[in-house]
Amino acid sequence: MSPPEHGVPAGGPPDPDLAELRVAFARAVGAGRRDWPVEAAAEPARLATAFASAGRLCGRAPLAELPGWTCDDAARVLLLHAVSAAAVRECDPHVHNGRTHPTRGDLPALVRALYEGGDARERRAILRALPYLPCTPHPPEPNAGTLPDPHACLCRRLLVEDALRTNDHRLVAAAMGPCGYRALAPEAWRHGVLKCVFLGLPLGPTVTGLDDRADAELARMLAGFARERAAAGRPVPADIAPITSRFTPTPEEY
Amino acid sequence: MRIFDPHIHMTSRTTDDYRALRDAGVLALVEPAFWLGQPRTAVSTFTDYFDALLGWERFRAGQYGIEHHCTIALNPKEANDPRCTPVLDVLPGYLAKDRVVAVGEIGFDSMTDAEELAFRHQLALAVEFDLPALVHTPHRDKAAGVRRTLDLVRDSGIDPGRVLVDHLNETTVELVADTGCWMGFSVYPDTKMTPERTVDVLLDLGPQRVVVNSAADWGHSDPLSTLHTGRAMLAAGWREDDVDLVLWRNPVAFYAQSGRLELPSESRDFAAVPTDPTSPKDPTPARRDPTRSPGPNATFEGNSILRGARA
Ligand SMILES: [Zn+2]
Numbered sequence: 001m002s003p004p005e006h007g008v009p010a011g012g013p014p015d016p017d018l019a020e021l022r023v024a025f026a027r028a029v030g031a032g033r034r035d036w037p038v039e040a041a042a043e044p045a046r047l048a049t050a051f052a053s054a055g056r057l058c059g060r061a062p063l064a065e066l067p068g069w070t071c072d073d074a075a076r077v078l079l080l081h082a083v084s085a086a087a088v089r090e091c092d093p094h095v096h097n098g099r100t101h102p103t104r105g106d107l108p109a110l111v112r113a114l115y116e117g118g119d120a121r122e123r124r125a126i127l128r129a130l131p132y133l134p135c136t137p138h139p140p141e142p143n144a145g146t147l148p149d150p151h152a153c154l155c156r157r158l159l160v161e162d163a164l165r166t167n168d169h170r171l172v173a174a175a176m177g178p179c180g181y182r183a184l185a186p187e188a189w190r191h192g193v194l195k196c197v198f199l200g201l202p203l204g205p206t207v208t209g210l211d212d213r214a215d216a217e218l219a220r221m222l223a224g225f226a227r228e229r230a231a232a233g234r235p236v237p238a239d240i241a242p243i244t245s246r247f248t249p250t251p252e253e254y
Numbered sequence: 255m256r257i258f259d260p261h262i263h264m265t266s267r268t269t270d271d272y273r274a275l276r277d278a279g280v281l282a283l284v285e286p287a288f289w290l291g292q293p294r295t296a297v298s299t300f301t302d303y304f305d306a307l308l309g310w311e312r313f314r315a316g317q318y319g320i321e322h323h324c325t326i327a328l329n330p331k332e333a334n335d336p337r338c339t340p341v342l343d344v345l346p347g348y349l350a351k352d353r354v355v356a357v358g359e360i361g362f363d364s365m366t367d368a369e370e371l372a373f374r375h376q377l378a379l380a381v382e383f384d385l386p387a388l389v390h391t392p393h394r395d396k397a398a399g400v401r402r403t404l405d406l407v408r409d410s411g412i413d414p415g416r417v418l419v420d421h422l423n424e425t426t427v428e429l430v431a432d433t434g435c436w437m438g439f440s441v442y443p444d445t446k447m448t449p450e451r452t453v454d455v456l457l458d459l460g461p462q463r464v465v466v467n468s469a470a471d472w473g474h475s476d477p478l479s480t481l482h483t484g485r486a487m488l489a490a491g492w493r494e495d496d497v498d499l500v501l502w503r504n505p506v507a508f509y510a511q512s513g514r515l516e517l518p519s520e521s522r523d524f525a526a527v528p529t530d531p532t533s534p535k536d537p538t539p540a541r542r543d544p545t546r547s548p549g550p551n552a553t554f555e556g557n558s559i560l561r562g563a564r565a
Contacts, residue, residue: 048347048350049350052347052350052351052352053350055352056352056513056514060558117347119305119308119309119312119351119352119353120308120309120312120313121352123309166309166310167310167313168309168310168313169313170313
């Protein structure tokens with residue numbers, strides 16, 4: 001597999017696509033804020049403040065047309081995309097209308113700084129934005145052959161792994177969405193699935209590509225979890241059985 | 255009784271406390287950034303703490319049906335350690351965040367030059383970020399500390415209606431009463447105010463521009479002292495509407511000046527009592543004093559009432 005082209009999101013087109021996201025966002029916020037993401041992207045010096053203010057300016061209501069999306073999530077994703085689009089087009093000396101814009105090479109550090117400086121809602125939005133941002137081409141990692149996207153940036157994987165280390169449902173769920181599907185190595189991905197089960201998150205709507213990536217090892221881990229739950233007299237989530245039964249481990253594999 | 259605790263350090267409290275707070279009617283609260291008992295020695299331990307106030311603690315409170323807000327600042331005790339003063343440089347990033355409803359706790363501890371420098375700097379940040387200021391007053395040499403505090407507030411040019419002077423008692427409240435600043439009483443076993451003493455002070459002062467908090471933290475403290483104070487007010491003959499003013503509408507009005515409160519929808523009609531037009535009013539008209547208007551169901555520009563699922 002060859003590295004993805006500059007500016008092309010890696011791992012296939014994200015769902016919803018940008019056009020759908022733009023339309024749903026515009027309908028939800030109206031003419032007053034429809035262009036806010038692009039306008040905010042034109043002020044690189046104020047990017048962190050704008051990113052933090054998205055919920056207060058654009059609202060946090062769910063998008064009627066896109067289940068699971070909110071106005072502030074969409075605003076932040078569209079803002080980051082606008083920043084990356086401007087950076088990809090950038091030519092020396094990166095100054096337009098008196099403003100210094102980030103170059104494409106600046107993007108990974110910029111996204112990481114926004115993530116590290118962000119609250120949970122900002123961090124969730126960054127995780128959701130990753131599939132819409134161009135990947136910085138780099139050589140595949142040693143075990144990249146086992147990843148759905150062998151060129152997934154290391155910098156992205158670090159953000160997804162950071163989110164999986166939290167105990168915040170919103171961040172764990174976002175990390176197991178499209179960004180985690182593309183970026184996580186098998187061991188980390190399986191533990192992410194198990195963490196979702198522990199936190200009571202429904203696997204179907206939460207974990208992107210569950211059927212693709214589920215394997216016998218995940219089934220073994222989930223069967224063990226189910227046995228512990230049953231031994232404690234606690235309910236076993238119903239979404240485990242389809243995975244464990246698919247791989248039907250023999251008793252000595254438990 | 256619906257309660258907004260305007261000053262409580264939940265980082266130091268257990269999940270049992272969260273459950274008890276919600277059962278007592280505490281629907282929303284503000285956790286000011288302060289010190290942690292053990293002095294810190296590096297900026298990164300502050301940023302981890304601030305991140306926890308914006309992240310994990312907010313999530314934890316939400317699990318118990320409580321809307322968590324915070325204030326961010328370099329506290330006066332640690333402002334004396336030159337290893338900590340660079341925290342002042344990272345504050346602007348935090349002051350732009352959702353649910354950061356004031357700059358605080360700022361003020362004096364031992365009234366050193368370093369404390370004064372940090373206090374002035376952070377009052378200027380409050381003006382710059384259009385945020386209210388939560389001001390801690392010292393436990394030792396309190397009256398002198400309150401006087402000096404009010405001097406610095408005056409010098410800064412901040413609207414006194416956007417300043418809450420906290421940890422007041424019988425002897426220091428009269429210094430603040432005529433300044434236009436809000437007055438906070440921390441009802442805290444042993445070292446601060448008891449519910450009964452607070453009710454006595456309120457009898458003289460009236461319920462306007464007054465807030466009551468538990469200031470519960472890692473010391474011997476009681477997160478339910480707001481509830482106890484409300485009960486003591488009722489036992490002393492105060493009307494339910496006055497209790498609602500002191501325990502809910504006043505702190506909401508003060509922090510709503512940030513435009514960043516997010517209150518649960520049920521708080522709009524939770525034990526709402528119509529405002530009595532004959533209730534005593536603050537005689538001094540203040541330019542931006544929001545206590546003059548809010549009824550039990552008031553909402554405030556820029557703040558939001560959460561409907562259904564919490565984000
Ligand atoms: Zn405090």
